[in-house]
Amino acid sequence: MPSTVALAVARYRPEQESEPTFQSYEVPYRKDWVILDALNHVKDQLDGSLSFRWSCRMGVCGSCGMKVNGTPKLTCATFLSDYLPGPIRVEPLDYFPVVRDLVVDLTDFVRKLKQVKPWIIRKEDKPLAEGEYLQTPDQLDTYKQFSMCINCALCYSACPIYALEPSFIGPAAIALAQRYNMDSRDEGAAARLKILSEHDGIWQCTFVGECTKVCPKHVDPAGAIQQYKLTAATHWVKSLLLPWGAR
Amino acid sequence: MSAEPHYTLYHPRWYRHRVSVWWWLKKGSYALFVLRELTSVFVAFVAVVYLWQLRAIGQGPEAYGQFLARMKTPPFLLLNAITFLLVLFHAITWLNLTPAAMVVRLRGKRVPDWAILAGNYAAWLVLSAAVAFVLLRG
Amino acid sequence: MARITPLLWLLFSAGGTVAAFLFPIHLLLTGLAFPLGWLDPPRYDYVQRLVAHPVTRLYLLVLISLPLFHWAHRFRYTLYDGLQLKHLTALIAVLCYGAALVGTAAAAYLLWSIA
Numbered sequence: 001m002p003s004t005v006a007l008a009v010a011r012y013r014p015e016q017e018s019e020p021t022f023q024s025y026e027v028p029y030r031k032d033w034v035i036l037d038a039l040n041h042v043k044d045q046l047d048g049s050l051s052f053r054w055s056c057r058m059g060v061c062g063s064c065g066m067k068v069n070g071t072p073k074l075t076c077a078t079f080l081s082d083y084l085p086g087p088i089r090v091e092p093l094d095y096f097p098v099v100r101d102l103v104v105d106l107t108d109f110v111r112k113l114k115q116v117k118p119w120i121i122r123k124e125d126k127p128l129a130e131g132e133y134l135q136t137p138d139q140l141d142t143y144k145q146f147s148m149c150i151n152c153a154l155c156y157s158a159c160p161i162y163a164l165e166p167s168f169i170g171p172a173a174i175a176l177a178q179r180y181n182m183d184s185r186d187e188g189a190a191a192r193l194k195i196l197s198e199h200d201g202i203w204q205c206t207f208v209g210e211c212t213k214v215c216p217k218h219v220d221p222a223g224a225i226q227q228y229k230l231t232a233a234t235h236w237v238k239s240l241l242l243p244w245g246a247r
Numbered sequence: 248m249s250a251e252p253h254y255t256l257y258h259p260r261w262y263r264h265r266v267s268v269w270w271w272l273k274k275g276s277y278a279l280f281v282l283r284e285l286t287s288v289f290v291a292f293v294a295v296v297y298l299w300q301l302r303a304i305g306q307g308p309e310a311y312g313q314f315l316a317r318m319k320t321p322p323f324l325l326l327n328a329i330t331f332l333l334v335l336f337h338a339i340t341w342l343n344l345t346p347a348a349m350v351v352r353l354r355g356k357r358v359p360d361w362a363i364l365a366g367n368y369a370a371w372l373v374l375s376a377a378v379a380f381v382l383l384r385g
Numbered sequence: 386m387a388r389i390t391p392l393l394w395l396l397f398s399a400g401g402t403v404a405a406f407l408f409p410i411h412l413l414l415t416g417l418a419f420p421l422g423w424l425d426p427p428r429y430d431y432v433q434r435l436v437a438h439p440v441t442r443l444y445l446l447v448l449i450s451l452p453l454f455h456w457a458h459r460f461r462y463t464l465y466d467g468l469q470l471k472h473l474t475a476l477i478a479v480l481c482y483g484a485a486l487v488g489t490a491a492a493a494y495l496l497w498s499i500a
Contacts, residue, residue, distance in 0.1 A: 014260040070274070097261035105261060138355035160277060163266045164466050203390045206462050207344065208280045226348035229394060236391035268469055284463045290404045291456035293412050294449045298492055300415065301445060304436055305499045308429040318420040327416030334408045341405040375410035382414055383424060385431025 005029040005080055006087035007038055009050065012098050020098065023047075024087065035075035035090060036064055039102075052102040059216060062152030066102050067091040072154040072214045093157040095166075109153045112169050115195055116177035121188025133185040143182035146175045146224055148217040155211035155221050167200040171211035171221030174202055178224040181231075189231075197232050205229075286337035289330045342367040393458050393482070400455025407448060442496040450489040457481035 004026045012020040025046055027038040036054055043050050054064040057076040064075045069089050080088070096104035126133065155171040156162050162170055177196055181189045196202050205225045212222040271277040303314035317323060345367055346360035419426035427435070435441050461481040464470050470477060 012262050014262070018260075018262075020262060094264070095266075097263050099259060099261055136355075141355075141357070142352075160270055160280075161466065163270060164469060197391070203394065206284065206459075206466065207348075208277075209344075209347075210276060210280075212347075213276070220347065223347035223350075226344075227350055230348065233391040233395050233398075237395070266469075271467060281463070281467055284459055284467070287456040287459035287463070290400075290408060290452045291460075293404070293408050293416075294452045294456070294488065296415070297411070297445070297449050298488060298495070301436070301449070301492065301495045301499075304429075304432055305495055311429045311432065315419065315426055318416060324417070324420060327412065327420070331409070331412050331416060334404065334412055337401075338405040338409050341401050371406055371409075374406050378407060378410045379414065381435070382427055385427040385435070 001031070002029050002085065005038075005084065007035075007042065008087045008089045009039075009042070009102070010089075010091040011050070011101050012092075013049075013100065020091075022089075029080060029084075031079075031081050033080045035066070035068055035073070035078045035080065035088070038080060038088075039075065039090070050102075051100045060150055062150035065093050065152045065154050065157065067093060067157070072157040074152060074154070074216050077216060093153060095157055095159075095163045096153070106153055108166070109151075109156055109170070109172070112173040113151065113176055115169065116173050116180075116192055117188060117195075118176045118180060120180065120183065120186050121191055122185070123187050135184055139184040142184075143179050146179035146182070146219055149175055149179075149219050149221075150217055152216065154214045154216065158210040158214040160208055160210070161204055161206060165200070165204055168204045169196065169201050171205075171225065172219075174205075174228060175219050175221040175224040178228055181228070193232060193235060196228065197236075202229050202232060283336065283340050286333045286340075289333040290337060292326075292330055293334060338371070342371065393454075396451065396454035397458035398455075400451035400453070401459075403447060404452040404455055408452065411448070436496075436499055442499075446489075446492055446496055449492040450485075453485040453488040454482070457485040 007025045007027055008022045009025060010020050011023045025042045027041050027046075030037070034057075036057055039050065039052055040054075043052075052064070052066070052075075054076065055061040056063070059074055059077045062074075065072060066075050067073070067090070068075065068078050069083060070091075072093055075090070090102065092098050092102045092104045096106060096108070099105050149172055151172065153172065159168070159171055162168050174196065177192045180186045181192060202225055205222075207222060207226055209222045212220045215221060267273075271281045300311075300314055303310040318327070343364065346363040349363070351358040351363065414424065415426075418424045436445070458481070461477050464477050465474055
């Protein structure tokens with residue numbers, strides 16, 4: 001059992017360099033430490049200039065996504081012990097602009113989430129006096145998996161289509177759309193169909209499946225996308241054959 | 248909203264990595280994905296071979312015999328063997344991805360993935376047996 | 386192009402399914418078992434009777450046409466993503482789907498004209 005392990009951390013300081021570099025830090029090895037613990041040790045004891053995002057440190061906020069040895073991971077849920085003997089490479093998430101060190105700009109990601117109208121859409125809201133919308137456990141089960149997304153953007157960082165086609169709406173956004181489409185209380189499937197069936201919507205996806213592989217909450221965005229492709233295609237056929245009944 | 252110019256005080260220079268044309272060699276799973284996609288070329292090859300066989304059948308017994316003879320030549324045997332392996336790769340990856348793409352619900356509960364896979368492979372066996380039966384009767 | 390993408394995807398899916406279920410056995414027999422002598426290929430008169438049947442003709446049309454559309458759609462995206470040929474996207478689409486259409490037409494013509 002080693003007493004220290006080396007971290008090779010990507011640095012990018014726009015005020016002094018034009019390209020990212022790597023800096024090596026020797027951190028204590030503890031078998032219960034995660035990468036985030038090591039990064040916080042670096043910031044507290046070794047190099048206060050290192051910048052990175054984190055918050056809940058328990059895998060529910062989605063803030064601490066970074067690449068560890070080339071794979072997008074939540075650094076609060078990735079143990080040093082799995083990467084012995086090191087050195088462990090820590091880099092910012094792929095396919096997003098790097099602001100500084102390990103911090104990336106997620107504006108595009110957030111914008112796309114908003115585009116799919118992630119709220120319950122109803123033709124007419126029930127008046128308060130009529131009480132709540134009822135939903136059986138089976139109805140909840142149809143969309144529950146897709147509701148577990150913590151918006152960590154690891155899936156975008158794994159998706160080669162997002163890398164090649166930055167306008168691709170992306171896995172998390174489509175899974176989020178499905179979360180609402182499959183919700184029995186929602187009546188907004190048609191409204192979301194328009195944005196999703198555009199050129200940069202679901203049809204860009206070629207089912208690589210990397211998004212599902214890296215998702216820390218097992219949302220299975222790839223599955224959500226393929227299921228939605230079938231729904232959208234069926235809807236297209238129906239609107240072609242029965243144009244008057246397309247609603 | 249008025250047409251005021253929007254400016255950002257001190258916008259830092261973001262770094263954007265360029266995606267190389269060899270992106271698919273950077274990770275094993277990406278390379279496997281590209282191989283899976285390229286099986287479509289070999290699928291097209293099988294379709295073309297069948298088109299060719301169909302034409303031979305239409306032209307008479309000599310043409311059919313020539314087609315069969317051509318299939319025996321070493322270049323075609325090699326091509327057919329490679330194509331068979333890649334078509335098999337396509338079939339297995341395709342059948343394995345079905346549970347993710349198609350959710351079947353029976354009486355409110357989702358049919359488990361293993362059941363869909365079992366159904367797929369069973370259907371595959373049955374259809375293959377049926378085709379073999381028809382082709383081996385004469 | 387965006388308006389018929391659902392149709393192209395449905396053809397791709399159907400073609401992939403046909404290829405997945407039926408191509409392995411067909412190729413195993415026609416490409417390996419018969420030429421290598423493991424099994425005897427069907428005699429010409431049997432094949433001729435088989436192909437004369439309308440059900441067989443429909444089967445062969447589906448067997449040849451749908452996998453060609455599967456290839457067209459998949460190969461088009463592979464060229465677009467893999468080789469990043471974005472500037473040729475329209476040409477690639479026309480060549481791929483065009484080739485699939487030609488193959489389908491050829492199959493339909495041959496199946497129609499076989500006596």
